[in-house]
Structures are given as structure tokens and as C-alpha cells.
Amino acid sequence: MSSMNRLLKSALALSLTAAVAYPVAAQDIESQILQKFQQGAYSKKGADSCLMCHQKDAKVMALFDGVHGNLENSNSPMAKLQCETCHGPQGKHKGKNEPMVTFGANGNVSAELQDSVCLSCHQDAERMAWHDSLHSDDASCVGCHDIHTGSDPVLNRASEVAVCTDCHQQQQQDLYKRSHHPLTTQAGEGSMVCSDCHNPHGSLSDASLTEVSVNDTCYQCHADKRGPVLWEHQPVVDDCRSCHNVHGSVNDAMLTRKAPMLCQSCHANDGHASRAYGDDDSAFTGGDSCLNCHSQIHGSNHPSGQLLQR
Template sequence: MRRLLFKLLLTAVFSTGCWSNVALSNTTEQQLLDKFEVGKYSNKGADTCLMCHKNNSKVMALFDGVHGEMGNSESPMAQLQCESCHGPQGKHRGKNEPMITFGANSNVTNELQDSVCLSCHQDSKRMGWHDALHAEEQSCASCHDIHTGQDKIMNPAFEVSICTECHTEQKLDINKRSSHPLATGTKVGSMTCSSCHSSHGSMTDASLKQVSINETCYECHAEKRGPFLWEHEPVVEDCTTCHNPHGSVNEPLLNSRAPLLCQDCHASDGHASRAYGDDNSAFSGGGQSCLNCHGSIHGSNHPLGNAFQR
């Protein structure tokens, strides 16, 4: 079955022209593609591999995880064993021919690495991978560790710290005074990056799990959804008009403090209150600035709520 998958994979690769921008003159990669076509697998499977690799603790750690389970029919180890992922042995003994390696120091392109993973992992959660931002610069192995009993990226306690190794701007934001309750290695929280984003890609901007930013926010903030009799246009348009979802120095996740935030759209001309900075003004009293009066800023259902005051 696994051999058939690889043959179908190679046929699809060449027939769709996926490799048109890949330098197939690369000797190692060409050798590996040729080996897949020949399909000369070892008769002894992992036993042949372990004759040389059994003293490598990283290799042996495979048997601690699901990919090394012999009793699981969907596991690579229950099929062509090591060769399910690293390709047919061919004349590899004595290092006469290479095998596929994975990760940053791989001997093949990210596309070929991912094609091995996707030959098994084909489902609705990964259908957007080829168009995902992640797929442009890295492979599955950049985030996932297969030779282990515990893939850290699958553990909510480590997910954020792994994502922010690359997403440094977001790392800065989530450590600001106002942020979502994200679980990190040093902080307990109820959310992770995958609460909002699909790391394997989606049909939306920023790989959101929902169809829009607002729909993503409404998953938790349902009270802001409406519909309202009086709607505040920036709220309907995009929550990030006013909020930074990853974190801010302003409560609650505001891009800037009121009234400066409000005055991005609303000029102060003709407003009944005195200028900001006067301790007796409506802006300053109570510490909530515009929200001292306009408390229902996300929308109002009150008959007299056209100014979002009630």
C-alpha cells in the first residue's frame, strides 16, 4: 500500500509540474527520486537499518511514539518501517546511496520532505498546506519531531514557545501588559496559537480557523457579535481596527488609549466636553475617557442608544 502511495505521489509530482522550479540537477535529490521509482525496499525492514543505527538514541526514540508502533496498522513502522518515510534502501548499505533526511539540514527540498508526510496525513485539516505561508519557507519537520514519544508542538504547554521562535513580533506582543491568556513554558493559560490559527493553512488571511477576524473573535466574545439596533461601524468591519489581538500596552488590547483611539475617526470639533487634559472634563473623569459616557461602544439595542451611551 505504501509503495503504491509513493508511485502515485511521484506521478502527481511530475504530471502537475510541481518540480518546475526545483533544481533536479541536484545529484542527491535525483538519486532519491530514481530510488522511489525503482522501489527496491529491504526484505528485513528496520532490522537492516538498526544494524548500523541502533546505537543512536535519537533513532531509537522513534519507538516511543505513535510512528514506531508495530501494532498500529496506520503507523509507518507497521508498513514499510523505516523505509516508509526515508525511502527504499536500494544500495544504501555502506552509504553507497543516500536516504531522505528531514529537518533544517535535509538533503532534499521542503516540498519533497512534506510529500512524504502528506502521503499519510491527508485530511481536511491539512488541505490548505500547499498554499500556507508556512509551506513557503519550511517543512513539516521544522515544527514536528517524529523520533520522540512526545512531539512538543502537540503539547499546549510548549506550542506558543515553539511558534514564537519564528514569530518574534508576536512574542513581544504577548508579553505586554494586556494580552490573551496564552499558555507558555512559564505561564499557565487557556489559549494557544492554534486557538485562532491553523498552522497547516486555511482559506483566510493569517491562516485563521474561522472565515474572518471577527468570526474568530466571536468564538469567545459572543456578546460582541450582535446584531445590534445601533452598530458601531469599526466593530462590524474589523475588531483589529481598535484591538491588537496579540497584545498591547493598553487595556484591553487597545491599539492606543482613548480618546486618541476614538479621535482616529472622530474629530473633537463641537464636542460638548472640554479638551482632554482638563481634570474636570468628561474625557478625564473616571479614567475611562470617551467610555465614561459611551459605554456600549460595541453596539447598542437601546432605543436611545444611537450614541452608544446606553
């Protein structure tokens, strides 16, 4: 099945969904565009016809700086139906101003129809879970990606985090706390970006993680914390987030709370609970608190490490 046939099939299916929640005027525009797809009303002159009007628009011309405007790449839109590959059949757009597909938050068709254009070409393993992803519910491909450019900011590790945190502002605040992962942000250049842990196109795991679980994702870097071990600490086995705020914390090691409060949120009857907090001369509250003795908090392989002391 050709890319355009896939696009037409997807667009026809999505038109019923869009009609439920999309304004009447927009439905009329979608109907006109879908009708032009059915008629195959493509221009014989392709991009030459478009550029007669749009060549003075710098944003339009920037397309030719990137992969989507590369005529020598057989997979690029410009090597197929040129501008009409993404914007749909021209029909009587020239002269009578018939609508063509426009993209973005102010686009003239639904986000679902916009995405169907992108997915007519971009269908691979990384996007197989897109329709069930959180992003597909409240965003569209062009909400993150810039097509008419030589360098898409979200595909550049130096600017990826800035694109993501434009929406994910709570996570942005966490990244500026004193204990956080080394992400590349405006505050400094690190070794990580959001996509090292998350698949923005969706996955079968929680929070669109790249691995099947939170712990497996963490173990990609923190392999020394991976078991099995002789003496396990159950919160470590269950979920790293039991103790850590993975995007950043005001506490050391991105802990959600300081010890001993963090430890005693589970170990309330551990025999030390009667010790007054604030006594800096006490081994239970001074220094590393509980970790003064129970230093192997992620688990121990020592024969005498049942209490995670060795």
C-alpha cells in the first residue's frame, strides 16, 4: 500500500472521530480536503506551483534545508508528491483558495488528521504505541517537531530538554533542584536528555519509559544497583521511586525525604523510633542518620548483611 493510500485510509477513518469534537467550520474544511484526496486532485506542477506564491516566506523555504525537502532522498516528501505529500492535493487552491492541510495548534484540521499525515511515512517500532501514548491525547507531531527547518530542535540533544519542558513544567522545576540527573538545560550542559529514559512516541510501560519498568530503566545507568542479591531491601526491588524523585529533589541522592524520616515512613517500629530527631550527637540523627550503620541500603551479598550493614 502506497504512502498516500495509507494516508487516505487513515484520514477517512479519523474523520468520524474528528466530527464528534471538532467545530462545524473545521469539519467542513476537513470534508473538502478529504474529498480532494478521494479525487486525487494533485497539481501537475508540484512545488513549482506552490512556490509561485510562497517562495517569499522564509519559513516555507527553510524546508529545503532539512531532510523533508531533500529531492535526492527517495524517502523524503519532496521526492514524492512534493508539498502535496503533506499538505494534500492542491485542487483549486490556487486562485480559488481551496483549503489544504495546515499544521499546528491553529491548523485547519484535527490533530488526529495531522498526525495521520506524518504516520503515513513514519511507521516503525519506535512509533508502534503512539495511538495509546499520553502525547497522542493532548498533542500532535508538530507540537514537538519542527518540519520546515534544517535542524529539528527536539532531535538535537542540546535543545531537546527545552522542547520537552515547555509543556512539562513540573519536571522542569525539579531539574533545577540541587540534586538532579545531569540533563542538558539552560542551567548547564549534562550527559542526559529526556529521551534517554522516555519514548515520547509511547511505549507499553509506565510513563512511556524506554524499558519495561521503572527499575529496568534506572538499571541502564545504575547497573550496580541491579540484583539479585542475598539480602534484598524490598522498596528497591519494587520501585526506585519509593525513595527517589527521579527528576530532582532538594535532598541528597534525589531522595524524596531526608533520613531518618524517609526510613521511618516504613520502619516506624524499628526500635529506633523513640530517638528524638535533632540530636546531632546521636548516630541515629547525625551525619547520614540510618545510613551510618545500614550503609548497604540497596541490598547486600555479605553473609552477615541481613540488616544491610555490610
